[in-house]
Structure formats: C-alpha cells, structure tokens
Amino acid sequence: MSVDLSHIKTNGIGVPQVEDTRICVVMVGLPARGKSLIAGKVVRYLAWLSIHAKTFNVGSYRRADTPSPTADFFSKGNKEGEKMRQAAAEAAVSDMLRWFRKDKGIVAVLDATNSSKARRRWVAERCREQDIHTIYVESKCDNEEIIMANILEVKTTSPDYKGQDPEAAALDFRNRIKNYENVYETIDEDEKDLTYVKLIDVGSQVIINQIQDYLQSRVVYYLMNLHIRPRSIWLSRHGESEFNLDGRIGGDALLSERGELYARKLPELVASSVKDGQKLTIWTSTLKRTIATARFLAASSKGYDKLEWKALDELDSGVCDGLTYQEIADQYPEDFKARDDDKYNYRYRGGESYRDVVIRLEPIIMELERSENIIIVTHQAVLRCIYAYYMNVPQEQSPWMEVPLHTLIKLTPRAYGTEEQRFKANIPAVSTFRSKGSTAKHQ
Ligand code: ATP
Ligand code: F6P
Numbered sequence: 001m002s003v004d005l006s007h008i009k010t011n012g013i014g015v016p017q018v019e020d021t022r023i024c025v026v027m028v029g030l031p032a033r034g035k036s037l038i039a040g041k042v043v044r045y046l047a048w049l050s051i052h053a054k055t056f057n058v059g060s061y062r063r064a065d066t067p068s069p070t071a072d073f074f075s076k077g078n079k080e081g082e083k084m085r086q087a088a089a090e091a092a093v094s095d096m097l098r099w100f101r102k103d104k105g106i107v108a109v110l111d112a113t114n115s116s117k118a119r120r121r122w123v124a125e126r127c128r129e130q131d132i133h134t135i136y137v138e139s140k141c142d143n144e145e146i147i148m149a150n151i152l153e154v155k156t157t158s159p160d161y162k163g164q165d166p167e168a169a170a171l172d173f174r175n176r177i178k179n180y181e182n183v184y185e186t187i188d189e190d191e192k193d194l195t196y197v198k199l200i201d202v203g204s205q206v207i208i209n210q211i212q213d214y215l216q217s218r219v220v221y222y223l224m225n226l227h228i229r230p231r232s233i234w235l236s237r238h239g240e241s242e243f244n245l246d247g248r249i250g251g252d253a254l255l256s257e258r259g260e261l262y263a264r265k266l267p268e269l270v271a272s273s274v275k276d277g278q279k280l281t282i283w284t285s286t287l288k289r290t291i292a293t294a295r296f297l298a299a300s301s302k303g304y305d306k307l308e309w310k311a312l313d314e315l316d317s318g319v320c321d322g323l324t325y326q327e328i329a330d331q332y333p334e335d336f337k338a339r340d341d342d343k344y345n346y347r348y349r350g351g352e353s354y355r356d357v358v359i360r361l362e363p364i365i366m367e368l369e370r371s372e373n374i375i376i377v378t379h380q381a382v383l384r385c386i387y388a389y390y391m392n393v394p395q396e397q398s399p400w401m402e403v404p405l406h407t408l409i410k411l412t413p414r415a416y417g418t419e420e421q422r423f424k425a426n427i428p429a430v431s432t433f434r435s436k437g438s439t440a441k442h443q
Helices: 035-048 058-065 079-102 117-128 144-155 166-181 214-225 242-246 257-271 288-299 325-331 333-341 354-370 380-391
Strands: 023-028 053-057 107-111 133-140 196-200 205-209 233-237 281-284 305-308 374-378 407-414 417-424
Touching: 023 035, 023 117, 023 214, 035 053, 035 107, 035 133, 035 214, 035 354, 035 380, 053 058, 053 079, 058 079, 058 107, 079 107, 079 117, 117 133, 133 214, 144 166, 196 214, 205 214, 214 354, 233 380, 257 288, 257 407, 281 288, 288 305, 288 374, 325 333, 354 380, 374 380, 380 407, 380 417
Parallel strands: 023 107, 023 133, 053 107, 133 196, 233 374, 281 305, 281 374
Antiparallel strands: 196 205, 233 407, 407 417
16 A cells, blocks of 8 residues: 655745845944844744854954954054954855855844945945845944943953953943944945845834845844843643543643643742733633633733634644554554654644644744733643744754643743743643654653
C-alpha cells in the first residue's frame, strides 16, 4: 500500500514572496536611542517567522581595534578616529553583503548611527550593486529623561566601559552623544526618494516614506507596535484536563479534579508575581479547559479584563485528534515517524504543524508587543511557540520543550533579552511531555 505523505511538509513559510526580496534595514540615530534594541527585536521576530535575518553591529567591528574609546575618538576633528570608524563601517557592510550572497540572507540590519546623509547614500549604493533594497529606520528622541535612563540602563555596562566607574562612563557617553550631535543629520526632504521610517519619541509619532513591498510593510508594522514601558507577560497552560489523564491529544475536554484545583489556585499564584497596582488582561483560547482555568482569575476582585482568542487554540491534530500517542503510532506509523523526524514542519493530516501555529500566532505577537501586562492561558504547543518568540528558541528545539502543567511562567522583556521566572502551584499533574521516539502515556 502506498501512503500519501504529501501533506506532511508545509512548503511556503506563510509569508508570501519573501524569497524575491532582500532588505538591508539601516538603523539611523544618535547613540542611546534604542537602535540595537530595535535591531535585535526585528531579527528575533523575523527568525521566529523563519525569515533568515542577521544584525551587523558596526560597534563590535570598531571594538576589535578600539575596545575602550573615550568621547574624543568620536569628535569631528579626530582624523584617526574618523578613519577607524569608516574602516569598521566598511568591514561590517562587506561582511553583510557577503552574508547576503553566501548565506542566502533575506534581511540584514545594519546597526550603527549612520548619522550623515553621505553615509546613508554610501550604504544604499553598496546595497544597490547587489540588488538589495535599503530601508532606513531612524529613532529620534530628545526626551532627556529617556536618554539618561538609557545611558544608565545599558551604556555604563557596555564593553566600551569595562571596569570603569559608572558615573565617569555616563559622563563620557554624554560627551560622545554631543560629538555625534555636531554631525548628525536627521532624515529629511532631501532623502524623500529613500524608503524610511522615522520613530519619534519611542513611536509616539511615526513617519513612513516609500514602503515598497510586503516584507518591508511587515517590518514597519512591527516597528510601529513597539514600546518600552515596563511590563510582563504571564504564560500558563490550562489546568490538567480529563484528556491529559487519559493521554489523549487535542479535544475539548473539561478539567480533571486536580486541574480544577489549579484553576482555583491561579489567582493566588498570579497575585504573588504581580506588582502592586499592576493591571492585567487575561487571554484564553476558545476551548473549555483554558476558559475554565481562567475563570476564578477573571472573577477575582482585581477586575481583570478577559478576551478569548481562536488563534490561541491548541495545535489542530486533524485525524489524530482524540488519540493517544500509542494509537497514532499504531494507526499512522509513517506519520508518527515523520513527526519525530521533523516535528516543527510535520502537519497532521487535516490539521496543523508547529509552523502553521506560528503563522496564526503572528497577530497575537503583534498585539502583545502593543500591550502591557497580559496573562495568557493556553495550550502546550501554542505556549511553546509564544515562549520561543520571547526566548529566541530555535525551531528545531521549540516543539520539544518541556512546559509542565500547573506552572506559571512570567516573562519580563529587558533591554537586551527577556527575564524568566517560574512559579509552581505545587498541585500534582500528569506530564504530557513525549520525548522523541517514545509513545509514553501521560503519567
Ligand atoms: P548606540 O548608538 O550607542 O549603540 P543605541 O541607539 O543602539 O545606542 P541601545 O543600546 O539600543 O541604543 O539602547 C537601549 C535603550 O534604549 C534601552 O534602555 C531601551 O529601553 C531604549 N529604547 C528602546 N527603543 C527606544 C526608542 N525608540 N527611543 C529611545 N529609547 C529607546
Ligand atoms: O497533550 C496535551 C497537548 O496539548 C495536546 O492536545 C497536543 O496535541 C499536544 O499537547 C501538543 O504537544 P506535542 O506537539 O508535543 O504532541
């Protein structure tokens, strides 16, 4: 008997026509305007969507020759400094162009101040030679408080000031900014032929010019949604369900007795990890087990708003819905093996793959970026995908991550990375984790 496995792999990546375009995102702005943070987030977001992306940070090329420069190195009259900085920019751009050619890169982010019109033209010309589009992303911010906070948060601990007194480092960095201010040219009318986005005062105003294709508009839309107000995202699976007890996947079962205990305990668990006065919004899937898990939290005196999202429903296991892993291995052995061989791309017959789930979660990620404190009560596969976005987990690993039941995960985005805390409810539950090759019944 021949088995048609054509459904197993998805072809496209869900984001149309990206193969046709290659983009260099050129960051623009004075020091301490969040350029590296924005660059890092764009690359993480694109990588999560399977778009090959990489940051080229000119500062790290400069650091190879000049590890601890003082502000004077960046002053207009410093010929030696100017030469070294131009050399660093050239090395970064050459490596970037090589990466496009050799590694089949799709989106590169050139992370530097690119503060003069001449430098921006030069980057555009170098990219044009290889048929790469440039999109300029300027972060403009004159709010002294934000800039000082940025300096204290990330600059005094930068490798440029390793082992130095933080106060002296902050003062020197302010002088570095002044030196850049002497030559800085904001993007203006003269550059209206360029594709650009100007993010003014952390996105409170956004100016967009000449966006040309789908991928560019995705990047711009993402940038428009970013903010830096402090907040956290809480993730929890639903409480243990009747299906979890039986080792069955999918379905729309109710909570087990222990799952019910978790639902009752959740408000207390959340309260222990929420700061005074922090307002939360609860997101659940549309399935009974997440709604039941969140119901006491939603009814608590805190007055949390609640939203149900279809996009948060568990990975659709198609014809395997309601089966145990052992039953799948017996009834669909080729599928069972194919899933183990490439769990991220395997699509259940009549159902979904992890890749499909990521694509349907994209609006959720966008909404999360715009929002403040959110608690998401969802399912194993969906939680893995959301977690992978925040923690930058590669797609070969994310479908195999252990995400225990009855555990609350708190993620707090910081300047360079996401901080994670886990809170256990201490209510026993089966493990629904299945390692590669096993058909282990949940226990
Ligand atoms: P440099 O040119 O020295 O590399 P930079 O512009 O890359 O500086 P980052 O190192 O990214 O600056 O600064 C990170 C800080 O910027 C964080 O504290 C972050 O909260 C803040 N930040 C993020 N986005 C913005 C923005 N759009 N405007 C101003 N500050 C921002
Ligand atoms: O077993 C619980 C569950 O949420 C199932 O409904 C779902 O099919 C499965 O986990 C997803 O995990 P995996 O991708 O590891 O099979």
